[in-house]
Amino acid sequence: MTKTKLTKRGWGEGAPIDVAERLHSAAIRLLRAVRVADAETGLSAPRLSALSVLVFGGPQSLTALARAEQVSKPTMSKLVGDLEADGLAVKRADAEDARGLKIEVTAKGRALMLEGRRRRLEVLRARLAGLTAAERKLLGDAAELMLRLLR
Numbered sequence: 001m002t003k004t005k006l007t008k009r010g011w012g013e014g015a016p017i018d019v020a021e022r023l024h025s026a027a028i029r030l031l032r033a034v035r036v037a038d039a040e041t042g043l044s045a046p047r048l049s050a051l052s053v054l055v056f057g058g059p060q061s062l063t064a065l066a067r068a069e070q071v072s073k074p075t076m077s078k079l080v081g082d083l084e085a086d087g088l089a090v091k092r093a094d095a096e097d098a099r100g101l102k103i104e105v106t107a108k109g110r111a112l113m114l115e116g117r118r119r120r121l122e123v124l125r126a127r128l129a130g131l132t133a134a135e136r137k138l139l140g141d142a143a144e145l146m147l148r149l150l151r
Contacts (some may be wrong), residue, residue: 023146033127037119040110044088046071048116050079051088051105055113059104061094088112 038048046069053068056062060068066076080103083089088109094100105113128136 030124034120034123037123038116040119041116043112044089046079047082047088048113050076051083051109051113054089054103054105055110058100059092061100061102065103083109 012032035045038045039139041048043051050065050069053065059061062073062076065080066073069076071079080091083103084091087106089103089105091101091103094102112143128139131139
């Protein structure tokens with residue numbers, strides 16, 4: 001198998017592979033930087049991620065939650081069971097489908113997720129404080145482009 005050699009052209013080149021490489025590297029470093037704050041929640045990354053979907057996306061069926069997290073239904077069933085055991089989520093009858101269930105976050109789960117988010121944002125805020133106002137604006141504009149790209 002041949003390995004593709006990625007080039008290191010200047011920031012101004014804009015070649016898709018170069019931009020992709022920088023975005024990939026930045027995303028990994030960003031996640032590593034905020035992961036320290038996640039440890040304070042006491043939850044594993046998969047549990048936090050599933051809880052985040054419930055907090056910010058609303059109640060979900062097991063199938064929808066598994067799809068959102070890109071895991072199998074049995075794996076998500078175990079995660080949901082763990083969240084329930086910790087009092088962070090509950091299963092309720094689906095108002096639109098009498099045979100179905102929806103998983104929703106509890107007040108305790110919402111509070112834990114929002115506090116974790118606050119800590120993550122504080123980690124980022126501290127890093128952003130070292131940039132100039134113009135650099136922060138540029139980064140904010142780039143973040144908007146990334147969000148548009150990922151919709």
